[in-house]
Amino acid sequence: MAKRKAVSIKDVARESNASLTTVSLVLNNRDGRISRATRERVLSAVERLGYRPSRLAQSLQSQRSGFLGILVPQLRHAFADIYFGELISAIQETAAENDYKIILDVANPRYLERNHHLELFRRHYIDGLLCLGVTNNDTYLDDFSDDHPVIVVNNRVAGIDLDFVQCDYAEAGRIAATHLCELGHKKIGYIHGATEVQTTADLRDGFEDVLNRLKLSLPTSRTEDGLYTEEGGAAAAIALLTRDPGITAIFSGNDKMAIGAISGLKQIGKRVPDDVSVIGCDDIHHAEFCDPPLTTIHTPIFEVGARACKLLLDLISSKAESVRETQAVSLSVRKSTAAPRKGRNGATQ
Amino acid sequence: MAKRKAVSIKDVARESNASLTTVSLVLNNRDGRISRATRERVLSAVERLGYRPSRLAQSLQSQRSGFLGILVPQLRHAFADIYFGELISAIQETAAENDYKIILDVANPRYLERNHHLELFRRHYIDGLLCLGVTNNDTYLDDFSDDHPVIVVNNRVAGIDLDFVQCDYAEAGRIAATHLCELGHKKIGYIHGATEVQTTADLRDGFEDVLNRLKLSLPTSRTEDGLYTEEGGAAAAIALLTRDPGITAIFSGNDKMAIGAISGLKQIGKRVPDDVSVIGCDDIHHAEFCDPPLTTIHTPIFEVGARACKLLLDLISSKAESVRETQAVSLSVRKSTAAPRKGRNGATQ
DNA sequence: CTGAAAGCGCTAACAC
């Protein structure tokens, strides 16, 4: 670990018999006025010394850190989640293309209590922030008022005026309902995720909207919380069919719960889709590989992440003033949905 | 976006009628010599102004960035991977506990070509680096020679002398082989991941070791590359059983491929574990929820990540000189392995 | 065409 002392711009200046200014000018291509000879001399010294300007000093000077923050909620191993992972990948990629780097923070209670989310800006850690997995309970978001570049990714927060980029979850709900209804299902169950998430509300609204229009209802007895997890989805599906064995289809608020639901249904001897159809939402990579492959609503998560990052950069460079975008979703039909079997109790409302 | 101007230590000094030094002293608790009254005055000014020291300036001064880097290889959406996600979660958590923040970088070809991995240190972005998903082809790691705090996480690199923390994959291979042999399997297939990964070699060595000792062999005809993906695992399993229908068990180098293998086996009409047993390696969260629940080798990934981060911090603060650790693994029996059915061709070598 | 000097916000010797 024999850390050789870092070489600074001073060393380059000395080595090339030029002044600090000249070196800086050359390195920043502000060298319209620098003679070719001097330029060469400086560049060769830079090369020889392996000099690279300190980003710390540059940032102090420019008052821009060159970092973007990603704030995720505290979950079981926050980053071991495909949904967040996909968003983070998209954000990282977009940031890197624009010479920004990404900082990762987890908003646990202690973190928020100590106002670490505010320190992110106050202490000049970052130039902009992307908030993932936000819920309507996250009142701390209010602290970002309107004087910091912050974008809520794939969500909105009711009552807080923040920029966002999201998928059209109301439409996702409508598509799911339409698909199941067109197959002929009448008694449809619904497994939702955290109700304090705004897009969860959107999804349900869209879903119920179609059901209502077709004179089918969504009684609370056909509704269960799946906690956005596989375990939760399994438990919810079992609860649903235990309470109302006539249910022939289930719409799950995300794919994880849908996969759990399929597993739960199997446990109680129900076949998918023969006895019960299951449709998810998200279209995670794994959806294609479950048994049966999951019919789901494709949400362009990666694109949303990339777009959110791009727009945040625009916000930072004042190329944009305000950002509110909603991206289209689509149906991805696989094998977990089918028409209900005739003559079964499920076919009669 | 009416960004009110940032308040600096100068403002606090003015507001509290004290000097910069005094303010700094108070804030850093080096205030043994400061009078109680002054102290109060400073603190109240800090409070009133909402002052927080700039990390940029502090870092420039202290020559420590307070950041740790995580370098991951370029994969399809690098962070949408449970394995990396788990490591990153562990690292982030440990870093946060020690007042460090995490920077995320993806080592794509362009990145490496431009020596961005070296800039990480040269330009003072980070104080230490954790490399994930490393292979023996990653010669750029050599650039970190021995003058930077770098730890390879859950791997080693053949021929490059770098610190590492890893699971005992040789033992994992031995445990898997022993489990299958004890169940009575004779013809065992093996699906491996990228062979340029050192731990893959370890795993195979351990696996073959046991097989050889029991006078069972692992001919290349019973070996397939599963590319560390589900799709690859499915294809590999199908290839394996097509070539040698006598195979009654498969060991997969990771859970993802094992899950793919199960899906592939189903496609060709094989039941798991009735016709073919499948054992994975990793024990990812999802392993419990596939159908059938996956028997696998539990590797303490989270612990490895946390430990690697802790040791990196020790390296940085010179509390440690060199780091080489190997963590124990264990068998997690679920439902995807069973004794081979009697009288089947698989039972005779 | 080039360089001296100020300043970004902070810490720490060193006075007083």
Add this chain to the structure above:
DNA sequence: GTGTTAGCGCTTTCAG
């Protein structure tokens, strides 16, 4: 007890 000053490494006026 408290303040002055230099300096961390860089960019950028402003002179020359």
